[in-house]
Amino acid sequence: MILDTEPFPRLETKRLVLREVTTEDSNSLLKYLSDEEVMKYYGLNPFQSINDALDEISWYQSIQKNKTGIRWGITLKDQGAVIGSCGFHNSVLQHFRTEIGFELSKDHWGKGIAFEAVQAIISYGFEHLDLQRIEALIEPPNSSSQRLVEKLGFIREGLLRNYEFTCGKFDDLYMYSLLKQDFDEVKNG
Template sequence: MLAFNFTPFPTIETHRLVLRRITTEDVNEIFELRSNPETMKFIPRPLVKNTEDALEHIAMIEEKIESNVGINWGITLKENDKLLGIIGYYRMQPENHRAEIGYMLLPEFHGKGIIPEAVKRLIQYGFEDLKLHSIEAFIDPENFASEAVLLKCGFVKEAHFKESELYEGKFLDKVIYSLLNK
């Protein structure tokens, strides 16, 4: 069976970006990302309410890396180490050589091609370094920006699950996109 090992932590670069380890020094940016109703609009998780919640989120990310069950990177520009967003692999299934990719970006950086650039590089990392056979993404069907990113990166729509998740008293739809390592 495939096994993941994120030690040493893989810092990854693209043309414009550095994907690096998230640290407690990123607490303000994590708070900004996870407490913003606009940023969290399509992510059915509670909003972060304070810096302690943001530190708990960073600790959860770190624990997943240390136990090799998931990995997140902070997205930064090469010329500025300030965290702009997060990208990572979640719900990793080593037995199926499959992982879920997810990402979020501070609103002032939307529309600049940052997420497609980061996703394309993580696809390469997933297939070449992690030896994944497939990468999936779960999105809200109303998240047209994320859908555009996935299609641009070669993902195909696999399924649309109607009212498949209950969150805060409301049933939500979920769409799955995937990419196979051909």
């Protein structure tokens, strides 16, 4: 697996630009990551301060530097503000696999933006990072994220019981996966 992401890859779709998140985006992140509904399945408490947003940006930078992931800011082509993010984390280079994560400002829910962004990074992952497997770990009550990944061809493999301890509780997570050959079939199909 190749996780050389220098310079940072800028991706464009019909409506979106996916780009590097910088400290100048901290106010945008704070705006949507302080929303309880956005953070409901994120694994962190809603952000309280600009320092929380700066810590998140620092994490984005560290996973890229350590070659364990990459996180894009989601922006609308006609605007510069980051309205969400998506990317890969917990990448295991020797096994050609990674996990996917995404979130979006509530103001933009239901418009197909998350689908468009996630579709773009999945394509990038299989075509440029030489991935074989992309995983999505989703809490059972998070039906909208389940529908999104299923629409993209992900297969639910099973339930990981008490898999994570976040926000003071143990969470069950569904394990979804998309393999390169599944992606190629859908793409060519």
